Amino acid sequence: MNKYKPYIKKYWYSFLLGPFFMVLEACGEFILPFINANIIDKGAANGDVDYIIQNGLLMLVLAVLMMATGVLGANFAVRGSARLAAGVRRDTFRKIQTFSFSNIDEFTTGSLITRITNDITQIQNFTQTMLRGMFRSPIMLIGALVMSFLLNPTLAWILLAVVPVLGITIWIIIRVASPRYTKMQEQLDALNIDIRETITNERVIKSFVREDYHKEKFAGVNHALMEKSTKALKMMLLLQPISALAINVTTLAVVWVAGRQIMVGSMELGTLTAFITYLSQVLTALGFLANVILQGTRAAASDRRISAVYNAEVSLDDRFVTDPEDQVSSGAISMRDVTFRYFKDNEEAVLSHVNLEIASGELVGLIGSTGSGKTTLVSLIPRLYDADEGEVLVDGRKVQEWSLKHLRDSVSVVLQKNTLFSGTIAENLRWGNEQATDEEVQEAATIACSHGFISALPDGYETELGQGGVNLSGGQKQRLCIARALLKKPKILILDDSTSAVDTKTDATIRKAFREKLPGVTKIIIAQRINSVLDADKIIVMDQGRIVGIGKHEDLLASCVPYQEIYWSQKDREEVEHHG
Ligand SMILES: Nc1ncnc2c1ncn2[C@@H]1O[C@H](COP(=O)(O)OP(=O)(O)OP(=O)(O)O)[C@@H](O)[C@H]1O
Numbered sequence: 001m002n003k004y005k006p007y008i009k010k011y012w013y014s015f016l017l018g019p020f021f022m023v024l025e026a027c028g029e030f031i032l033p034f035i036n037a038n039i040i041d042k043g044a045a046n047g048d049v050d051y052i053i054q055n056g057l058l059m060l061v062l063a064v065l066m067m068a069t070g071v072l073g074a075n076f077a078v079r080g081s082a083r084l085a086a087g088v089r090r091d092t093f094r095k096i097q098t099f100s101f102s103n104i105d106e107f108t109t110g111s112l113i114t115r116i117t118n119d120i121t122q123i124q125n126f127t128q129t130m131l132r133g134m135f136r137s138p139i140m141l142i143g144a145l146v147m148s149f150l151l152n153p154t155l156a157w158i159l160l161a162v163v164p165v166l167g168i169t170i171w172i173i174i175r176v177a178s179p180r181y182t183k184m185q186e187q188l189d190a191l192n193i194d195i196r197e198t199i200t201n202e203r204v205i206k207s208f209v210r211e212d213y214h215k216e217k218f219a220g221v222n223h224a225l226m227e228k229s230t231k232a233l234k235m236m237l238l239l240q241p242i243s244a245l246a247i248n249v250t251t252l253a254v255v256w257v258a259g260r261q262i263m264v265g266s267m268e269l270g271t272l273t274a275f276i277t278y279l280s281q282v283l284t285a286l287g288f289l290a291n292v293i294l295q296g297t298r299a300a301a302s303d304r305r306i307s308a309v310y311n312a313e314v315s316l317d318d319r320f321v322t323d324p325e326d327q328v329s330s331g332a333i334s335m336r337d338v339t340f341r342y343f344k345d346n347e348e349a350v351l352s353h354v355n356l357e358i359a360s361g362e363l364v365g366l367i368g369s370t371g372s373g374k375t376t377l378v379s380l381i382p383r384l385y386d387a388d389e390g391e392v393l394v395d396g397r398k399v400q401e402w403s404l405k406h407l408r409d410s411v412s413v414v415l416q417k418n419t420l421f422s423g424t425i426a427e428n429l430r431w432g433n434e435q436a437t438d439e440e441v442q443e444a445a446t447i448a449c450s451h452g453f454i455s456a457l458p459d460g461y462e463t464e465l466g467q468g469g470v471n472l473s474g475g476q477k478q479r480l481c482i483a484r485a486l487l488k489k490p491k492i493l494i495l496d497d498s499t500s501a502v503d504t505k506t507d508a509t510i511r512k513a514f515r516e517k518l519p520g521v522t523k524i525i526i527a528q529r530i531n532s533v534l535d536a537d538k539i540i541v542m543d544q545g546r547i548v549g550i551g552k553h554e555d556l557l558a559s560c561v562p563y564q565e566i567y568w569s570q571k572d573r574e575e576v577e578h579h580g
């Protein structure tokens with residue numbers, strides 16, 4: 001509830017005026033049948049034309065006023081609920097931005113998308129219904145009941161009998177529908193997860209000709225959603241035929257009793273007309289309340305899902321920061337006896353007892369077989385994850401003691417799986433640093449060996465990139481990602497296999513530029529090719545989550561068995577390639 005309060009406060013006028021105008025409209029609804037009854041019983045019965053005209057005009061004015069208040073009320077209800085939803089959506093989005101990788105792993109991206117869109121829309125719909133009927137329906141219900149008791153108590157009792165019947169029906173429906181709504185939203189998550197995964201990987205799917213498999217998989221998820229929503233929504237729709245039956249039976253009973261009263265002359269025809277109007281008002285109000293309750297049940301299921309996002313404990317925070325203003329200056333890195341697991345109950349650690357020292361400005365190569373833990377090792381430096389045991393230090397201070405913002409500002413990681421956004425090349429590069437001047441952008445592009453190919457494009461830096469940079473080659477994309485990382489002017493630059501699609505010569509040119517242009521930046525280069533790390537100040541060799549060698553190429557070649565294995569396997573291949 002707390003998450004809605006600020007917006008109810010901020011848009012209080014909508015939340016006040018919406019119900020206010022709807023109540024005004026409701027008042028009109030009581031008065032109209034009363035005048036109507038008078039026209040029939042007093043005007044028509046006595047042939048008083050003036051009376052009929054006067055009261056007819058009054059009814060007309062009242063009807064126009066009711067329309068005006070109805071329109072105003074609906075307007076405020078729509079505005080208020082849309083603004084509340086926008087606010088909550090923004091807050092939810094902000095909260096998700098604070099999430100650590102493990103939080104996102106836990107919720108899954110697809111589910112977060114459902115929560116921020118569909119679930120918040122449920123809240124919006126419910127708020128809108130509430131604003132329109134919150135006071136109007138109870139007032140109409142009570143008002144119409146009072147009026148009908150005033151008109152004819154005997155008939156009013158018949159009317160009242162329908163209330164418990166509907167009440168029990170609603171109660172049963174809610175009990176059954178509530179868990180079904182939750183299941184329906186969960187299935188919607190599954191659908192979104194599937195859509196996201198399939199559409200973002202459409203290229204891979206096409207290249208493996210796996211469309212049929214994914215069509216079938218989607219059909220399965222889609223069918224399940226259809227079944228779950230049918231189950232949930234049919235409970236809601238059940239209400240309508242049941243209340244229609246209740247209305248008809250009640251009307252019948254009223255007409256039956258009233259008919260006898262009219263025959264014996266103890267009741268007038270106009271009174272019966274008015275009574276039937278009140279009767280339908282009571283039943284409409286009851287139906288509306290039932291609907292509000294049902295929508296509320298659905299909104300409550302969504303609210304629980306949004307609350308889970310709000311209440312998620314962000315596993316990485318600034319709890320231990322010593323000085324929030326401090327910035328990383330040298331970029332030296334050390335790890336002391338670091339152990340890490342992605343799943344805390346796993347026995348096997350992904351990193352075990354890692355120790356290393358990297359001095360400021362060094363160029364370090366990190367090499368090791370696939371799955372040996374290289375990416376994991378470097379993700380501990382900008383605190384994408386926290387080590388379970390041991391310490392990771394930057395500038396001699398534990399990473400937890402730097403503010404996350406300053407730490408991450410000073411560490412640029414070109415991730416193994418990196419993406420560009422739709423927009424121009426210049427916009428994409430400036431994404432790393434909005435304030436960068438044209439010269440800085442060009443300089444970064446030059447270091448990353450991209451200036452050449454960018455200038456060769458007809459629109460140069462203003463070339464529009466398609467979604468995810470589809471209109472560039474793999475190696476061009478990688479180089480843009482490097483340039484983008486450089487523009488952040490980091491103290492520590494980490495390239496995770498970021499030149500895998502770049503040819504050997506360009507790869508070497510980039511490394512040479514790193515040495516010459518970025519002497520004060522600590523550089524860690526993860527690579528599959530030994531060539532990419534050959535000239536590093538030191539090379540770290542990893543195997544199964546452990547560091548098995550640190551040193552210069554020559555030393556490692558002489559003493560480190562895993563390094564020799566990598567070296568010779570690549571050497572052999574090279575020779576085959578040369579001679580073949
Ligand atoms: N987000 C994750 N959740 C769970 N396990 C993970 C995750 N990322 C990696 N792992 C596991 O951790 C181990 C090390 O993975 P890591 O990505 O660090 O290897 P790597 O050396 O970078 O490999 P590659 O050369 O293929 O990039 C692997 O066994 C992998 O299955």
Ligand SMILES: [Mg+2]
Binds near residue numbers: 416496
């Ligand atoms: Mg990796």
